Amino acid sequence: MTKQILPVSAIEKKLKEFRLSGIADILEVRIKQATDEDLGYTEFLGLLLEDETNKRSENRRIKLYRGSHLPYEKGIEDFDFTFQPSLKKQEILELATLKFVEKKANILFLGQPGTGKTHLSVAIALQALGRNKTVLFTSVWDMISQLQQSRADYSYYKKLQIYLKPDVLILDELGYRSMAEKTVEDFFDIVSKRYEKGSIIITSNRAVNEWDKVFIDKTLTTALVDRFLHHCSVIEIKGESYRFRKRD
Numbered sequence: 001m002t003k004q005i006l007p008v009s010a011i012e013k014k015l016k017e018f019r020l021s022g023i024a025d026i027l028e029v030r031i032k033q034a035t036d037e038d039l040g041y042t043e044f045l046g047l048l049l050e051d052e053t054n055k056r057s058e059n060r061r062i063k064l065y066r067g068s069h070l071p072y073e074k075g076i077e078d079f080d081f082t083f084q085p086s087l088k089k090q091e092i093l094e095l096a097t098l099k100f101v102e103k104k105a106n107i108l109f110l111g112q113p114g115t116g117k118t119h120l121s122v123a124i125a126l127q128a129l130g131r132n133k134t135v136l137f138t139s140v141w142d143m144i145s146q147l148q149q150s151r152a153d154y155s156y157y158k159k160l161q162i163y164l165k166p167d168v169l170i171l172d173e174l175g176y177r178s179m180a181e182k183t184v185e186d187f188f189d190i191v192s193k194r195y196e197k198g199s200i201i202i203t204s205n206r207a208v209n210e211w212d213k214v215f216i217d218k219t220l221t222t223a224l225v226d227r228f229l230h231h232c233s234v235i236e237i238k239g240e241s242y243r244f245r246k247r248d
């Protein structure tokens, strides 16, 4: 019986069918390398498996980053701590170790616009993504609108899962607008369902004792603040906006 030799293109096609595109993509290069460098069969196969592993972890990384919806990628190394002397760098570095994520604890960044609240949230989120944690960044307003819309088409519980699933949920810009009574309940739902189950990072330009102006209902505000602050690092940035800094 004559042996049938599959052409490389047919092997690549088969590999893709088997969902081994990491190998398929580089097969030709590796075959040439094996010939040129006289590689053994084991070595050749080992290289291919490593290619597949690398491609898979890269895909996972891309998926995590895309799914996080971060507005930009700025790290702690991009943050000028000398510009915000009220901020303890050590405290931020401690948060960046992500122990708070393990403890399902929260972070609250308080400060005027432009003081770096979003930047620091993003920086911590990048650390989390680097360790294969799932992150979702959303403005408070966006989340509330999404949840409200979902009530209209009865997909509320499905939508809720989007905000309950990630290891870290970043709720940006609390306090710019007051919420309608109906939406406050949705917000409360998220905070209480994530309580001791998953971390939340909130950024706000309003002190906590003014949150009843945002959430309107005083009783609900107390219950909400109580849960959110129970395990929470509060980082207050008392300083100028970085946007108005004097450049030299």
Ligand code: ADP
Residues within 6 Å of the ligand: 074, 078, 079, 080, 081, 083, 084, 111, 112, 113, 114, 115, 116, 117, 118, 119, 120, 203, 242, 243
């Ligand atoms: P906030 O969320 O508090 O309104 P941002 O985090 O959006 O402010 O900061 C506004 C802009 O200034 C962003 O581009 C951010 O990267 C930058 N920024 C703020 N503070 C600093 C800082 N201390 N060092 C470097 N960049 C900063």
Ligand code: MG
Residues within 6 Å of the ligand: 114, 117, 118, 119, 172, 173, 203
């Ligand atoms: Mg911001």
